[in-house]
Amino acid sequence: MWSITLCCLPVHRATFYFPGSNFMSWSTCFCLFDVLLLSISHAPSSLHINQTQHCKLLTGLVSSQAQLCRSNLELMQTIITAAREVKKTCQKTFSDMRWNCSSIDIPVDAPKYRPDLDRGTREAAFVYALSAATISHTIARACTSGDLRLCSCGPIPAEIPEPGYRWGGCGDNLHYGLIMGSKFSDAPMKMKRAGSHANKLMHLHNSEVGRQALRDALVMKCKCHGVSGSCSIRTCWRGLQDLREIAMDLKTKYLSATKVVHRPMGTRKQLVPKDIDIRPVRENELVYLQSSPDFCAKNDKQGSVGTQDRQCNKTSLGSDSCDLMCCGRGYNPYTEKLVERCHCKYHWCCYVTCKKCERLVERYVCK
Ligand SMILES: *[C@@H]1O[C@H](CO)[C@@H](O)[C@H](O)[C@H]1NC(C)=O
Ligand SMILES: *[C@@H]1O[C@H](CO)[C@@H](O)[C@H](O)[C@H]1NC(C)=O
Ligand SMILES: *[C@@H]1O[C@H](CO)[C@@H](O)[C@H](O)[C@H]1NC(C)=O
16 A cells, blocks of 8 residues: 555655654654644645645655645645644643643654554544544635635525624635545544554544534624614624634543443444443544543653643642642742833824833742
8 A cells, every 4th residue: 555655664854744644653664553643843834735746745644645635735735734733722722731732742753652642542532633623624714715726615504694684704614624624634544454443433533523513613703884883784604713712622522531442332343431331422522442641750651741840820720730730749939020011101193102011920830
């Protein structure tokens, strides 16, 4: 198979990691299909996929993804944008947690897997869901902004709008985003030889949960018109909420994710909740197969970087509190100098002048 041959070539300097694609390790030259990779942070930001040959640089792709790349270069460029977005959003969303998405950051040349992501953990569940949602979100928005030639605005809703409202503007093309997004995201899981059956089911399920969260995030957005902003008429369209909000929704699902086991149900093996296996897995819940470590201490095997030197919040009662973040090891204070704009004055007409004020704040890092 094409992708396997490619996978076992020495790693090119410009190796990219993609959501849902396989991972290469040059120490073993072993193809791990169900490890997921999102980090294209090492990709030069100047890279612009505008020629079919560029698809060869994306060595982590499985064959159907590579085919999609060759047949639709514009779409591929959008997917690269999405992969960067996944990393940024994941790290922002988890900045107050012990596991902070740092495993996405492991450098290309580190011959290591990301055990927290390839073992079928809760963290992997979140990352798969977020990747699937982000790819479809980015494609849907790219349709709206005119970056993709094969799609444009979403359809005008069929319902008749309320008085004072009318459909207009350019809605996000969620339909196209979902079709093309799942085509790309799910490709590695649909391959016969890809990883264990249980892991594939888990990743497919969680990717679908991510896309469902995206469907739920399609909301009505309106713009006011009328005499001097009276808003007597509103033009409305269906638009997607920002990724940050979708990621927060998925984080809530991460916190209440369900542990599942892979066992025969009827004629096939399926994922069923471990504790209450009388009910099937729900469509909107994230599922995982293996428990995670507590991520307190550094443990390469488990994919934990530990929380030493992480900033914590002394007054918070949440997961970023010094107690929880530092796992009871204690913390060290340090002072940080903040420079802020202050004593701002408005001058007629029309500018503002400010002074610079310095302020010392106490911060804490885990021992
Ligand atoms: C491809 O993209 C690069 C980088 O943006 C650009 O310099 C080059 O002119 C583009 N080539 C084509 C054929 O559009
Ligand atoms: C995540 O935590 C690690 C380990 O403490 C730290 O080195 C890294 O800077 C953190 N990453 C982000 C994005 O906060
Ligand atoms: C610490 O937590 C408190 C309470 O949640 C919050 O008001 C404050 O802004 C946080 N401080 C920092 C530096 O994040």
